Amino acid sequence: MWKKSEPEAARPQPAPASQAQTAPAPRNPVPQTRERAVIGPTIYIKGNLTGEEDILIEGQVDGKIELRHHSVTIGKNGRIKADIYGKVITIEGTVEGNLFGEEQLTVRQTGNVQGNIVAPRVALEDGSNFRGSIDMSPKEKPSAVVPEKPLMGTKIL
Amino acid sequence: MKSRPPSEPVVQSTLGLNALCLRLEGAEVCDILELGPARGGNIEFWSQFSGSIYVADLHSSLPLPPPAEPAEGETPPDPEWERLLHLPEGRRFDVILAWDLLNYLELPAVASLIGYVGRFCKPGTLLYSLIFDLPKMPEEITVYRIIDATHLGYEYGGPAVRPCPRHQPRALSAVMRQFQVANSFRLRNGLIEFLFVYEPV
Numbered sequence: 001m002w003k004k005s006e007p008e009a010a011r012p013q014p015a016p017a018s019q020a021q022t023a024p025a026p027r028n029p030v031p032q033t034r035e036r037a038v039i040g041p042t043i044y045i046k047g048n049l050t051g052e053e054d055i056l057i058e059g060q061v062d063g064k065i066e067l068r069h070h071s072v073t074i075g076k077n078g079r080i081k082a083d084i085y086g087k088v089i090t091i092e093g094t095v096e097g098n099l100f101g102e103e104q105l106t107v108r109q110t111g112n113v114q115g116n117i118v119a120p121r122v123a124l125e126d127g128s129n130f131r132g133s134i135d136m137s138p139k140e141k142p143s144a145v146v147p148e149k150p151l152m153g154t155k156i157l
Numbered sequence: 158m159k160s161r162p163p164s165e166p167v168v169q170s171t172l173g174l175n176a177l178c179l180r181l182e183g184a185e186v187c188d189i190l191e192l193g194p195a196r197g198g199n200i201e202f203w204s205q206f207s208g209s210i211y212v213a214d215l216h217s218s219l220p221l222p223p224p225a226e227p228a229e230g231e232t233p234p235d236p237e238w239e240r241l242l243h244l245p246e247g248r249r250f251d252v253i254l255a256w257d258l259l260n261y262l263e264l265p266a267v268a269s270l271i272g273y274v275g276r277f278c279k280p281g282t283l284l285y286s287l288i289f290d291l292p293k294m295p296e297e298i299t300v301y302r303i304i305d306a307t308h309l310g311y312e313y314g315g316p317a318v319r320p321c322p323r324h325q326p327r328a329l330s331a332v333m334r335q336f337q338v339a340n341s342f343r344l345r346n347g348l349i350e351f352l353f354v355y356e357p358v
Contacts, residue, residue, distance in 0.1 A: 058205075101269070107195075122197075122200065123197055124195050124196065124197035124200060125197060126196070126197070128195065129194075129195075129214070129217070130194075130195035130212055131195075131212055131213065131214050131243065132211070132212060133201060133209050133210065133211045133212075133245075134208065134209060134210050134212070135208075135209045136200070136203060136204040136206065136209055136210060137206055
């Protein structure tokens with residue numbers, strides 16, 4: 001049921017030039033693997049899903065997904081009827097439920113979400129479908145707002 | 158009006174959006190009802206205000222079913238809206254973004270929609286709408302991208318056009334009795350921007 005996907009840190013990553021100069025690589029580097037569990041497309045889970053690692057869900061989950069300190073990715077094939085709690089949440093599939101991202105939440109182009117979103121940073125890609133509420137945190141006032149003159153009736157722009 | 162493919166949004170000036178933003182300045186909390194689809198840039202724009210945005214995406218439900226027949230000259234809310242919009246009971250919005258949706262509804266349907274949405278308004282709720290005043294309008298509803306408070310990107314759904322109902326301000330006022338026109342701006346591209354304010358009698 002559970003598969004381990006390719007560790008992201010194990011993939012070749014270009015090192016920044018400054019890092020290469022100041023921090024030479026150790027002789028026997030220990031790769032900092034960030035493993036990710038995968039729930040395959042044929043898997044159906046009914047109930048609560050918790051854990052201490054990142055997860056990619058391509059299957060179906062009905063219930064609750066709670067990995068507050070880890071990344072939760074709902075793949076393109078994923079079909080979720082659950083509230084999702086995660087550190088970083090990425091939606092590529094279909095979700096019916098509320099989403100609580102500790103750091104960030106992204107709904108990709110293929111994502112389809114019906115529910116409410118609570119996260120400090122929310123990104124909705126063009127083409128994604130979303131219905132529900134998004135809590136917004138205050139930011140700087142826009143500089144583009146220009147003063148309005150008193151207007152009577154219709155003005156031609 | 159010249160239609161463009163979705164990949165080429167046309168940027169137009171807007172005074173109505175700026176007027177709306179100015180009215181929101183200083184508001185402690187702002188709850189917004191977006192009747193159009195979710196667009197990341199638009200939500201990013203509204204995030205300058207503290208509060209929340211509820212995306213109802215009525216666009217994806219078009220064409221809408223015909224409203225219920227009004228009884229005795231009244232326009233009771235059509236229960237169909239509840240299914241289409243899923244608005245949370247007890248919520249009261251400060252702003253409603255209708256964009257050009259009203260052009261794609263007959264006046265009885267406008268009355269029905271506004272009657273339903275009015276349940277989620279409070280005195281002072283602002284409704285922003287764009288009304289075509291042209292013989293033709295896009296066949297598919299346009300998606301509007303907020304560039305900034307004074308510029309909108311028009312993302313047309315295709316080149317096809319259809320006859321425009323050309324809702325007149327007086328006719329709109331008649332079916333939107335609880336909303337008064339706060340501002341209106343006629344744009345060079347043939348649209349009129351309306352900013353309505355909810356004033357229940």
